[in-house]
Amino acid sequence: MTKGSMPAPSIAAWQEYLNKLNPNVIKLGLERAQLAAARLGVDKVSDDVRVVTVAGTNGKGSCAAMLAAILENAGYRTGLYTSPHIRSFNERIVYGGVMASDDDLIEAFEAVYEVLDEECPLTFFEFTTLAALYIFKNHLCNVLVLEVGLGGRLDAVNILDADIALIPSIGLDHCQILGSTLKEIAIEKAGIIKDRTVTVVTGELPEVCRNEIGAIAARHQAALHVVGRNLKIRVSDDTHFDMRAPIEILNLEVPSLPLINAPLSVTAALLLRLVFKFDISDGAIRAGLMNAHLPGRLERISRDPDVLLDVAHNPPAAHYLAERLNLNPRPRNAVIGMLKDKDIRSTLKEFTDLDLFEHYFVCSLPGERGAESVVIEETLLALGIPRYRIESFDTAAQAYRAALSELPVDSELVVAGSFVTAEEVLKSIDDGQTWQAAEQ
Template sequence: MSAQSIPQATSSLQMWLDYLQSIHSSAIDLGLERVAVVANKGKLTKPAPTVITVAGTNGKGSTCALMEAILLDAGYSVGVYSSPHLIRYNERVRINGHELPDQSHVAAFDYIETLRGDVSLSFFEYATLAALKQFQDNNVEVLLLEVGLGGRLDATNVVDHDVSVITSLAVDHVDWLGDDINVIGFEKAGIFRSGKPAICGQPKPPATVPAHADDIGADFYQTGIQFHYEMTSEITWSWQHGTFSLEALPIPALPLMNANTAIMALGAAKLDISDVNIVNGLKHATLPGRMQMLPGQPLTILDVAHNPHSAEYLVEQLTKRYPEQTFKVVIGMLHDKDVAETMRVLQPLACDWYLASLAGPRAASAQELSDCLENEVASSLYDSPVAAYDAAIQSAKENDIVLVLGSFHTVGEVLEYTESTTRGCDR
């Protein structure tokens, strides 16, 4: 792209996003050298007094949303950086529970463009630096940073954070992290800091995780050892760390294992949070695309589960909650995921498959998904998630549930479609 094509401070957000996607040779380019140069130049490595960085195969977004809800109830000014987005880029940066306007992102991009000079940045690196600038400018007190990929070499790891969190560990992003769980554990543990709390919400993690914490002298907290949780009734649970315990906690809408991790992370950060703040936060924490139920009939559930680990959790929860109902499964996936194993895990749940092709170089086609199914399984192929969703809705009977999953892209397209349809009906 020529110098004349560089957007200006008055350009649209979409122009900037198109530009960011065009200026680097690779969409994903792991490594901290380039992004660190720009972050140090802009003094962006400590954008808030307290920073909690969250890595993991699954559960990062939910853990951040739970911490965010608790912190907001406690009166803190809170920033959250997450990715990818479902519908709008603006979803990636939240301050006090709200997205920022286009102009805020544009101003931050314009700042980073001037700051970077001739340093080449990937889309995610550029976006991360712009987000840090916005958190810094808005004087947030606590920043929750969701790692994009891995941990050790992710752009978020240039930040001087106070607490490190690993939510879960499983094989994913094979093209970038490989399929060795010990290597994956080491990459995620790369966010740990010497002398600072490192929280692991994965029961029995690979040995590389506690070993790395020990090697660098991090204060390691492992679920099931240093902190615990258990269901105490159908509607309550308890949490314990040492002699401190919380009883009769409400079951959140987001996974309980992530609530367990979130409470430990906030405790390790030594923030001023009461039991009441925790209870209120658990009651109110939500996140689009995580067991999200759409209004109307038939019941539609959206979930961004996109690997075997997250699919197993989803099947377990849906089987427990809806034991008598049948599921029409709308699914679209990226081909660099473990498509075959994810669909195998979902097989007991699906009475009918609606297989959707996604767009883009990483997308799996509906035919690729079909090739992973047994021949006798009922399935239909569609050009897009929206077409597959429409067909599932049209064929659903009274007792059916339409389940949409497989990728942020799949859920995002259907969510945007249903929102636009609802707005059209309201006019």
């Protein structure tokens, strides 16, 4: 795509421009982003700025959000970059605990646009990553918490070297791009470990992944902390847990974001305290865990009716959601839409094995990647769900509206399957096609 003329100074014009870059087009490689970053002056951070990079299959956004909340509560101006967004692009770029304003975005987009030429075309994600780094630099952030978009080694976020690398999980996803084995995918994720990296923190990973990441960390002389090994927690009940190592902090409240990722965020904060002398108190850690929020991750968008939104879109994410739901058995229905390039059968099997939902409202999703509702319906039938418990719809908004109208009293509605499903449902709420979401 040629550079063309600069869009008008409005968010709508820039959204149109960025959509023409096509968010679904993925071109891995750092050369384009590095060249543009150097021209923009964001290819390096100053000596007093720390960088935490988060890669993995699931849990990246939750890890990043909890760590950023801890840092903000400790008084550090933090740049948080996550993707994708659900309601608005502004969700991707947060500094000082507040989403970037439209004016911030327009200024950043114009700055990135100015450094482009025919030898430096950028994908949607590369363009938006550079815009985030520009905003963080302008607002003098002390620490950057950056979520990798895809993979790690060749992702645009990796133009900045990480001081601390977090890898919460590794599973078989995006296999057509990252490799068909866990070993291959682990190598790609571990590409965020560089010579500058002091410490690597991982979740409980398959042995082959743990071995590869351990070897790469050792090669770069980075310390390794692994959940269940030298990073230990104890869950005392549904509401509290203890950090046992590397430093003992007792009676932490379970956050609203997935608990499975909290130990990595807490450990990263402790390492910033120990290695980089950040003034992060235990109180800031407690407050950060409680304040952390990320749209679409175990997000209760209404109490009456009772609606839970989770973007679980692959087997590991669905497994975690299923386990959390199973802790509190109750009547539940589901709205589910998925992308055709995901492992639809294995993802749905996590729900059907536990027979979590009495009724499935399945929907088609828009765009080339969107799966048709009939695919989800046929998969559920093959997994043993009777046809009378499944209804199919052309859109997520239609499925959601029908699910609400048929939701029994004292039942919970779960919306899951994709970021796109969440986006479509929330868009229908914001447009007034259904009831308005409750205040958060």
